[in-house]
Amino acid sequence: MRKDRADERAAALRLMHRRSKAAEAKPARTRAGATPRLRTPEARSEIAVTTHESVYRGLRNRILFGGFLPGSAVTLRGLAEDMGVSPMPIREAVRRLIAERALKMQDNRRVLVPPMTQETFEQIVFARKTLEPELAVRAMDRIGPAEIRRIVAHDKAVDRAMAMSDVHGYMESNFRFHFAIYEHAGADTLLALVESIWLQFGPFMRMAYNRWGTSDLEDQHQAAIAALQRRDRKALRAAIAADVSQGMSFIGETVLRRSS
Amino acid sequence: MRKDRADERAAALRLMHRRSKAAEAKPARTRAGATPRLRTPEARSEIAVTTHESVYRGLRNRILFGGFLPGSAVTLRGLAEDMGVSPMPIREAVRRLIAERALKMQDNRRVLVPPMTQETFEQIVFARKTLEPELAVRAMDRIGPAEIRRIVAHDKAVDRAMAMSDVHGYMESNFRFHFAIYEHAGADTLLALVESIWLQFGPFMRMAYNRWGTSDLEDQHQAAIAALQRRDRKALRAAIAADVSQGMSFIGETVLRRSS
DNA sequence: ACCTTTCCATTGTGATCACATTATTCGCGC
DNA sequence: GCGCGAATAATGTGATCACAATGGAAAGGT
Numbered sequence A, B: 001m002r003k004d005r006a007d008e009r010a011a012a013l014r015l016m017h018r019r020s021k022a023a024e025a026k027p028a029r030t031r032a033g034a035t036p037r038l039r040t041p042e043a044r045s046e047i048a049v050t051t052h053e054s055v056y057r058g059l060r061n062r063i064l065f066g067g068f069l070p071g072s073a074v075t076l077r078g079l080a081e082d083m084g085v086s087p088m089p090i091r092e093a094v095r096r097l098i099a100e101r102a103l104k105m106q107d108n109r110r111v112l113v114p115p116m117t118q119e120t121f122e123q124i125v126f127a128r129k130t131l132e133p134e135l136a137v138r139a140m141d142r143i144g145p146a147e148i149r150r151i152v153a154h155d156k157a158v159d160r161a162m163a164m165s166d167v168h169g170y171m172e173s174n175f176r177f178h179f180a181i182y183e184h185a186g187a188d189t190l191l192a193l194v195e196s197i198w199l200q201f202g203p204f205m206r207m208a209y210n211r212w213g214t215s216d217l218e219d220q221h222q223a224a225i226a227a228l229q230r231r232d233r234k235a236l237r238a239a240i241a242a243d244v245s246q247g248m249s250f251i252g253e254t255v256l257r258r259s260s
Numbered sequence C: 001a002c003c004t005t006t007c008c009a010t011t012g013t014g015a016t017c018a019c020a021t022t023a024t025t026c027g028c029g030c
Numbered sequence D: 001g002c003g004c005g006a007a008t009a010a011t012g013t014g015a016t017c018a019c020a021a022t023g024g025a026a027a028g029g030t
Helices: A003-012 A051-064 A076-083 A087-099 A118-140 A145-163 A167-185 A188-212 A221-230 A233-255 B003-012 B051-064 B076-083 B087-099 B118-140 B145-163 B167-185 B188-212 B221-230 B233-255
Strands: none
Touching: A051 A076, A051 A087, A051 A167, A051 A188, A076 A087, A087 B087, A118 A167, A118 A188, A118 A233, A118 B118, A118 B188, A145 A167, A145 A221, A167 A188, A167 A221, A188 A233, A188 B118, A188 B188, A221 A233, B051 B076, B051 B087, B051 B167, B051 B188, B076 B087, B118 B167, B118 B188, B118 B233, B145 B167, B145 B221, B167 B188, B167 B221, B188 B233, B221 B233
């Protein structure tokens, strides 16, 4: 009941790291320290990223697209083994995600994916309905045909994933659809708030879709796309608000138990 | 032009730390590792905090109450010396503050207090006017006479600080006044968003008040207190919105140059 | 004087170890 | 079998070292 985690995961990970201190006399070791400039074999060539950064992105996506169950525990050393890096960059990535409220550290100092409560969920809905239509409207003026084409592509990917009941694919494409719009608002400060919000309901969203599948979700994205093309502010605002409302009430009703 | 920082500060810091490896044979050293459970002399007694946590709070307050200039650089080792701790907990605190957008890491990997731009400022105003009245209204039902008394006390402290042109005191009391209201909303998720926002304009706010003093600021807090006592939602919402509007437009007009 | 080049100090990052604390497991008595 | 205590494993935290990259100053050439 404890070993399973270590066992089944140990097999799947890239094992380019050496944990045991056995191999001590190795002469030509990279010899620790500094940034080895990307560890994944498929060298991303140009842009140099810190290990911490790529770990952060990995965890972030996993949270955002439902790779973690709400309430599940997370340990520094465990993640380090899973991702084939030392605990150090994990610490920084986790600290960062805790600050963004994607993870939570309890008084035990144990880290976990925060479980959802009715109150938190309600606040998330409020924040989304307040901020996201605003971001969309601000983005409208800076969205041309090229951007619309990309947005539509994400929406198509959403439909495809829904048809295949691919929950992860749905969540990823849905995220990309929304943020392909928002990112053009030129409003980094507001965007950061919304990203933090999405990180908080990602794992929870996955629970809902796991339970019911994604197929009976109406696609509210069409209205938003049409509004973008018509440059109709009011309609865009309404479309985004409706999408948020519908999606969130579906999730909320599916997973949250009556508790009042 | 470089030494001054180290020099004048080195004098003022608690020097309970030993940097040089000279004193090596010291026998009864605390011997590194783990959490020494609070280092400040004035032992906060009970609750055990990590070093990282107290460092975080220190930096946070310094940012929030205008202890840093926008655009000023910050280094891990420098802060470590200033605060008399090893670079390690600084790293975590800084990483956390970067995630909260209180600090910024540029591509250089240099850390600085982010300078303000017109665009960012406008977004901050929007977020404040959207979120803070909401928080206040949500808090109203849970605020009784005892809480009001504390809120009034903070407001009195604001007046006192203004009378004395004590900028830091004004900023601290003003912060405490607002959050003494908001914290009763029972809306941690929204509260976190607002806290991040305040962290972002703290240093900038200080610039404005440094330049003009605080005395010609009308006190909009009275209306909010009155609304709380009357339990008048609409009035409270309006009062908070007015306070934000007035304060922020004063700051904005004082510091931001016309650039369009 | 001014621009380039070389050198050195400084900075953030990662690895590794030590430690206190907390969780889990094991063994003993009943 | 079942609770309860001791022993053991696991976890986050802090310190320290090593390293690559960057910045800035000194040195050199024109």
